[in-house]
Amino acid sequence: MATVITASEGIVLITVLSTLVTFTVVIVGGWWGIRRLSRHLEHLAGTVPRTNLFELFFMLKSWSWREILLTLQRSETGKGAQHPMGSVVTDTPWLDQLAFDPVTLDPSPPVPKDISLRVTIGPRAKKPLVLELPVLVAPMGYGVGLTAAAKTALAQVAALAGTATSSGEGPFLPEERAYAHKWILQWSQGPWNHQKEVVRLADMVEIHLGQGAEGQIHISRHKHLPRRLKRMVQGKSVVIRGGTPPLPYLFTHLKRINPDIPIGVKLIASNHIEKDLQILMRWPVDVITVDGQEAASQNSPAVISDHFGIPTVWAVIRARRWLKRHHIHHITLIASGGVKGAADIAKLIALGADAVALGSPLLLAVSHEQLSKFLPLSWHGPSRLVFADHSSHMAARFDVGQAVHHAVNWFTSTADELRTILEALGLDKVAALNPGLLIAKTENAAPLLAVSRLEVPFLVTQLAGLTDSYKELNHCLLEQYRLLRTQKERISGA
Known part of the structure; x- marks a missing residue:
């Protein structure tokens, strides 16, 4: 079937x-x-x-x-390559090779009640800049760097955080000055910001002599400029000249217009930084900013930012040592370039800086949760939202309120982490940080610290190696002595 x-x-x-x-x-x-x-x-x-x-x-x-x-x-x-978020060519991540030496029983750790992060910029000036924490918004110019919305957001953030923001190399932006409680005018060789009225509005003036990401080269911009800036330059190219301005005239001129505020200078971190400092001592300098190789700039040519200058860490150490050697204590030293968070800030202050200026972390903070507006149609980094040379329709969707919220959160968390570091070290103020509180985790980083507890093990290791070498040499000499003695006895017996 x-x-x-x-x-x-x-x-x-x-x-x-x-x-x-x-x-x-x-x-x-x-x-x-x-x-x-x-x-x-x-x-x-x-x-x-x-x-x-x-x-x-x-x-x-x-x-x-x-x-x-x-x-x-x-x-x-067909043009020189750029990467505006800073150089990635660093021989050694120096700050990552340093650590803090925690207090335990020797010495017994005090318990700080109130931890102060306050720092005074330019203490010799009649109206010094007093900040609630040792972190400044780095100079980023309107039009030649950031959009008006991004500059306005950073000014509000600085005011809420109790710190200062800077004009950068761009033209004066009234909205920025209106929101900023403490505003630094950067005097560059661009065709603006030289009016007496603008100088009188500043809480500090910083003379721009170059920066780590650009050196002292000419910067020319003629495309994708904001409308306000186009009207200002009447359709011509924006040129920021390189080289050194007439410093004797500048100091006299600025002091005459606004005599009570600090006057600072921004230097490239070079291998002849001591000579630069010696020259600057001819004039009444209140603040010196050293901009290291790791610094970022929107217009920075890759060939300059990757292959010129010395790291920020070395610049800070050498500048502070030179100032101490010449008994110069009134000048505020600001570090800039490659700083990412509270640990980097604390380490640079321990190595000799009085304060730190940073920009890239803040650009990431103000862009937080806003890049999703353009995905998946456009895959761009955070610079698309804040840099002035990008499409206006994307910049128009930049939410200033949201940017301020996230950047203030960044400052709040950074201040909290700085207090945590100071508490772990038994300190009650950020100015008490010093090189003796740092240890080198690697032998390469040991030279960063003039007198460091962790340099001792390295010295002991080196001495132990020398001792072993001497023992081996002594053993060889004894063997040779025994052979010679044996030969002599044989000859005598014969």
């Missing part, structure tokens, strides 16, 4: 058979494909690398992704 297969059983049978056939095809096809692929790879490996894809492997061994992307950028634009 013939077996009758129902429709449902037929479907199940067909499904099982098709699954078996598919599985068999996958196994056989995979085995065949692997054999073909292995033969092909074996053939490729035996040929000259420049004729196959193995060239990419060899290239990545000698090139970084950064260099490849910069090369593609140069090929696309």
